[in-house]
Amino acid sequence: MPTTDDVKVGFIGFGNMASAMADGWIASGVVPGNRLYACANRYEALCERTESRGMHACASGEELVRAVDVVVVAIKPYLIEDVLPELAGALANKTIISVAAGWDSKGYEHILPGTHHISTVPNTPVAICEGVIACERKTTLSGEEALLVHELLGALGTVVEVDSHLLSIAGTIGGCSPAFIAMVIEALGDAAVKYGIPRATAYEMVSQMVAGTAKLQLATGQHPGAMKDAVCSPGGTTIKGVAALEAAGMRSAFIKAIDAIEG
Ligand SMILES: NC(=O)C1=CN([C@@H]2O[C@H](COP(=O)(O)OP(=O)(O)OC[C@H]3O[C@@H](n4cnc5c(N)ncnc54)[C@H](OP(=O)(O)O)[C@@H]3O)[C@@H](O)[C@H]2O)C=CC1
Numbered sequence: 001m002p003t004t005d006d007v008k009v010g011f012i013g014f015g016n017m018a019s020a021m022a023d024g025w026i027a028s029g030v031v032p033g034n035r036l037y038a039c040a041n042r043y044e045a046l047c048e049r050t051e052s053r054g055m056h057a058c059a060s061g062e063e064l065v066r067a068v069d070v071v072v073v074a075i076k077p078y079l080i081e082d083v084l085p086e087l088a089g090a091l092a093n094k095t096i097i098s099v100a101a102g103w104d105s106k107g108y109e110h111i112l113p114g115t116h117h118i119s120t121v122p123n124t125p126v127a128i129c130e131g132v133i134a135c136e137r138k139t140t141l142s143g144e145e146a147l148l149v150h151e152l153l154g155a156l157g158t159v160v161e162v163d164s165h166l167l168s169i170a171g172t173i174g175g176c177s178p179a180f181i182a183m184v185i186e187a188l189g190d191a192a193v194k195y196g197i198p199r200a201t202a203y204e205m206v207s208q209m210v211a212g213t214a215k216l217q218l219a220t221g222q223h224p225g226a227m228k229d230a231v232c233s234p235g236g237t238t239i240k241g242v243a244a245l246e247a248a249g250m251r252s253a254f255i256k257a258i259d260a261i262e263g
């Protein structure tokens, strides 16, 4: 059984999610580039992405699966049923980590019965080891494989184990919300620019404010409502902005965004 000292990890699909995971493993030193492999649809474009990271590019899924111990399935969800069954034989004695939204343990048992798999949904901040990785509690991994996978994923951020029926919403909150928060950063940046702050300074300020606010909540465990109250002086400036956000339906807009995905 490999350990993080010698494990070889391969990505089937090397787009935004897989490259973020590779960057996190390389940055953390947990899996160096020379133990990371990838295959994709367009080989030449893949080579550019792997070479810059010191990784191996494979010309096919078969070549990739043969070369590695752990296979990360990082293709679009609708492609899984086309791509994986052809690799079933080669995948039989590998550890499979799925990152595809909507693919849980039951789905994998259907297309790859008897294989060793775990279903997860990471997010793009894994690239800097600040991710959230939702993991289905139910897996078909052996005890040793589960330990290795948790060590690998733990290097990328906070691992949250959930029961099968919660994997979808956990994956949505962790996996999709970076897009929503990036929109918040862009919007506040626009507001800052409107009042004369240069664009680069605006994003630097706003992103640090978001990171600092999140870290404060994590460090203190404070209720977000109490954090908001602490900023709103009676008759002050912030409460005017809070009232405007409520009038614009800000809370409802976020809940509707999640409903649009989960509903
Ligand atoms: N992006 C995100 O933030 C998150 C994504 N995910 C999940 O990650 C998975 C990948 O998403 P994402 O990275 O955004 O998608 P991308 O479109 O960025 O990447 C998809 C990759 O799959 C490759 N690919 C396409 N067809 C094949 C094939 N037949 N065999 C092998 N590789 C193939 C593509 O190659 P090429 O470029 O050459 O076409 C590309 O490298 C999805 O299942 C998604 O649900 C989960 C959480 C967050």
Ligand SMILES: O=C(O)[C@@H]1CCC=N1
Pocket: 101, 171, 172, 175, 176
């Ligand atoms: O938008 C998507 O399909 C993927 C799944 C989770 C985040 N991004």
